[in-house]
Amino acid sequence: PGGGRVFSGIQPTGVPHLGNYLGALENWVSLQHRYPSVLYSIVDLHSITQPQDPARLRSNILDMAASLLACGIDPERAILFQQSKVSEHAELSWILGCLTSMPRLRHLPQWKMKSKQRSEGSVGLYTYPVLQAADILLYKSTHVPVGEDQVQHLELAQDLARIFNNNYGDLFPEPRALLSSTRKVKSLRDPSAKMSKSDPQAMATITITDSPDDVALKLRRAVTDFTSEVTFDPETRPGVSNLVTIHAAVASISAEEAVTQARGLDTGAYKKLVTDAVVQRLTPIREEIERLRSDPAHLEAVLARGNRRARELAAPVLGEVRQRVGF
Ligand code: ADP
Ligand code: NA
Secondary structure, three states, X not given: OOOOEEEEEEOOOOOOEHHXXXXXXXXXXXXXXXXXXXXXXXXXXXXXXXXXXXXXXXHHHHHHHHHHHHHOOOOOOEEEEEHHHOXXXXXXXXXXXXXXXXXXXXXXXHHHHHHHHOOOOOHHHHHHHHHHHHHHHOOOOOEEEEOHHHHHHHXXXXXXXXXXXXXXXXXXXXXXXXXXXXXXXXXXXXXXXXXXXXXXXXXXXXXXXXXXXXXXXXXXXXXXXXXXXXXXXXXXXXXXXXXXXXXXXXXXXXXXXXXXXXOOOEHHHHHHHHHHHHHHHHHHXXXXXXXXXXXXXXXXXXXXXXXXXXXXXXXXXXXXXXXXXXX
């Protein structure tokens, strides 16, 4: 790369699960070393689009801050901040919303998925991707790590950069997607679905603060099949292949190497090997989260500094936007 600015956000929905860590956060950590400017935001404005509990939200924000730091986000390298504390996000979102048509938003995944669960969705849920575009453009970000499920939202940000530039003169670079590893961790109970925090089955998801006993129990109960040998074939053997994916990811080896290590083991014995690998990887993270979580004032201070640094970048960009718009 050489230059460029990375922006990404994560909702404060409690402690991340193994899929979030291996599919996104691990990549966030490595991007800190590859780009000169990196911003990671706990996007709390995005988490009030559906009914929510204020005390829970407050606690979830600190859980996420502790989790990100424990996973390796370095507040000296990355600006780690809380979205709602930088009011420029909301203001730019309004301005960009005025450049967006209703039909442009109707088919985006956030609305299609979540509005179905409820009889009606909020206006905030509908315009959620506009706020995401504002998050990105506010810092003139050039690179955005996203999962495949977010590609359409990034396309909106690209469109809005272009539309703004056409209307008001060049200001925003068109942000590019950095497709994070296509690695997908599957549900332990239903390997045809991805591991997700919204899975109602507790046994389906490993969170990064699970105790070694919890990890062992969940992996013991993980769905496999009637073949005892360990092979990697996600199409025909999704359950055991998910274990291989997890093993390979936490041990930083390839799937082939993981299968080699499993030679001679049946799936039951392999689950123990995978448990050890997961526990080894998660233990320092879990301990660090506990340590950080016991000192909320420190976490708040880390965020306050990030918020200040983010505001310093955001304010002049929004000032320029206001000027161009005619305010
Ligand atoms: P969830 O599906 O649990 O609600 P999010 O949608 O909040 O998770 O995703 C946060 C980040 O974690 C995204 O970058 C997403 O691509 C990644 N992610 C979520 N679930 C998985 C998974 N099972 N495997 C790999 N990456 C995942
Ligand atoms: Na999701």
